[in-house]
Amino acid sequence: MTLPTADTILIVDFGSQVTQLIARRVREAGVYCEIAPFNAAAEAFERLAPKGIILSGGPSSVMWDDSPRAPQHFFDLGLPILAICYGQQTMAQQLGGLVASSDGGKEFGRAYIDVVAPSALFEGLWSVGEKHQVWMSHGDRVERLPEGFAVVAQSEGAPYAIATDEARRFYSMMFHPEVVHTPDGGKLLARFAKEICGCSGEWTMGAYRDAKIADIRAQVGDGKVICGLSGGVDSAVAAVLIHEAIGEQLTCVYVDHGLMRAGETEQVVTLFRDSFNIPLVHVDVEELFLSGLAGVTDPEKKRKFIGATFIDVFDAEAKKLGGADFLAQGTLYPDVIESVSFTGGPSVTIKSHHNVGGLPETMKMKLVEPLRELFKDEVRVLGRELGLPEAFVARHPFPGPGLAIRIPGEVTKERCDILRKADAIYLEEIRNAGLYDAIWQAFAVLLPVRTVGVMGDARTYDSVCGLRAVTSVDGMTADVYPFEAAFLTRVATRIVNEVAGINRVVYDYTSKPPGTIEWE
Structure with a gap:
């Protein structure tokens, strides 16, 4: 480096x-x-x-x-x-x-x-x-x-x-x-x-940006790079940084796997094609991912399947583009810490992140990971340094596996659609209350649990929706956001009334540790 x-x-x-x-x-x-x-x-x-x-x-x-x-x-x-x-x-x-x-x-x-x-x-x-x-x-x-x-x-x-x-x-x-x-x-x-030690204290994210641009140019040379966009801040910042370093040698691939939040695809495609003029390939592979996830309930198997299938899609797209030498990802330091034993010692793997432990050993392309030493808030600073819109930079983290790890149990299109609607209501209410920027991450989870309810004097037997919201600095530890009861009541009422398939809403009060932020 x-x-x-x-x-x-x-x-x-x-x-x-x-x-x-x-x-x-x-x-x-x-x-x-x-x-x-x-x-x-x-x-x-x-x-x-x-x-x-x-x-x-x-x-x-x-x-x-x-x-x-x-x-x-x-x-x-x-x-x-x-x-x-x-x-x-x-x-x-x-x-x-x-x-x-x-x-x-x-x-x-x-x-x-x-x-x-x-x-x-x-x-x-x-x-x-x-x-x-x-x-x-x-x-x-x-x-x-x-x-x-x-x-x-x-x-x-x-x-x-x-x-x-x-x-x-x-x-x-x-x-x-x-x-x-x-x-x-x-x-x-x-x-x-x-x-x-006599250090000057003059290091800035601008200096990091310049150093990483030099690193990327040295690593890539004349090679071609494909960058996988997940819809999150990390991959977006990585893509813009790499594009600044090597220009047209980069092509972004947005894998629309059917596991994104409501409106996610349109926002990502518009940002990169219109705002940054970065070559972007939009691949609709919803059926491929959902068919592969059918019957899969183990969270590690979900992550590893999604990671491997991402690579297969990238390999296929690279061939269409005449070949690519590198795959770029928005891997962050917390991803590495949670996925592998950094010291080579006895520390345990908490979960395989799709872009770390979830990648297959036979992957053909070499990795370019310019954010690997950074924490989430540092990535946001870098994003601002690169000129990304504040509305995009300040977005809550969104995992590469998407809604698949927010649906414990089997993932289906029907359950994804149900969760998308509930999640959109939750985030809308958070924004309406002026709380979005005070929260590190907020999202809904569709639980593999059905409960009896009563709606319009009729019996229902539908799914439970869990709500999660935490405050954090870097994602390594997190505290529960203390919503007022009236807010949670309003969100629960809207979700139950507006989302068919959900008849009960609960709030997750678990900090990290002992829990992780995501449920899977």
């Missing part, structure tokens, strides 16, 4: 579920950073030549024989290092300290640390004698510091809550500064990146 700036931070990932939040906070400070799994960190270092290193948290224990380690030579480079939670533990052990089980001193959740000595890490932010809220999540803890380290903050369960070697610019902390529950965490990370 062509780096968008010479000021870069390398984040070494030990498998924490919130490692990506470290990257978000650093980027929010205007400093470019990349994440590399611990077992590929040395290679990433050579490529990036970073000004500093951050060691992430992780689920392992350093007392395990096969626990992950940072490359030992990182500690001899003379660069600043910030070690978080598991990162603190492995740094302490690798430098001659001692780590042990906390036993009664485990800490999970909100905690308070006392600042007992000054440090360059929080100079001008915290002072000796102050108490500050942080977020802990640890079972083990450092029991003996390596030579040269001193305690600068402590808590009841972590006597070395922050321990530093100021001479070597090594800083370690037991808590997680990257999560919002550590109020000053973002400021600590920004201070490390800019004041300790």
Whole structure:
């Protein structure tokens, strides 16, 4: 990759579920950073030549024989290092300290640390004698510091809550500064990146855009690219970015698989043909997808079928266009995190995203994924940078598999039509209430459950519609949107009255975690 700036931070990932939040906070400070799994960190270092290193948290224990380690030579480079939670533990052990089980001193959740000595890490932010809220999540803890380290903050369960070697610019902390529950965490990370590491803080999405354009040109050369449009923001931004890089070498293919929201097809086709003048092929393959989904109820099988069939359609369209060398997709970082084990360790696959785990191994075209390092809100910023209309950029996320994963159980044309109508009513009411931009994602789900109802003094036996609405920053975690009862009552009344086939409406109050945002 062509780096968008010479000021870069390398984040070494030990498998924490919130490692990506470290990257978000650093980027929010205007400093470019990349994440590399611990077992590929040395290679990433050579490529990036970073000004500093951050060691992430992780689920392992350093007392395990096969626990992950940072490359030992990182500690001899003379660069600043910030070690978080598991990162603190492995740094302490690798430098001659001692780590042990906390036993009664485990800490999970909100905690308070006392600042007992000054440090360059929080100079001008915290002072000796102050108490500050942080977020802990640890079972083990450092029991003996390596030579040269001193305690600068402590808590009841972590006597070395922050321990530093100021001479070597090594800083370690037991808590997680990257999560919002550590109020000053973002400021600590920004201070490390800019004041300790000397990064300028001038990285922008414009710089990322320029770097990615160079990357795309280098990767594609004179080749032809097909970009799959799903109707969502991600694929749209990817398409416009790639078109800016290689122009007429790109052809967009909109696969109308019959699983789109109401009015989706018309909007996508109009935007790309009229607003951006990008070559677009509209492929109507509704029958192909729905026939292939007939009788399929397992969500992973749905995703994998849709992913494989997408590729088959793209291969066929590429042949019609005289051949294509690359398939472009709007894959985002959260897609990768949820689909594969980023560290190569024991983390589990939550679900196969259609454009990550759902792709067949025999795919002929090579992938171009210019958004793979970005979070959803960063993609929106990039979209604005590229000139996409605000109405399109601000749209709620929509999954590539479309309505297929919002219909638990078998997917049929009839059930898609029912869901389309209910979903359109729900989103219309959200817009009418002025709530659309306050919500990360909202959608209806058609459940494989039928219930008895009464309408016009007659018995009904129809489907249940579930409503989902969440707030989030990056899609990795999400809270339920707290609609007023009157709003939900109004939506439920309209859906039951206007959509034949639904006689009951429920609201999903599950956050992420433990649930995912989509139902399948």
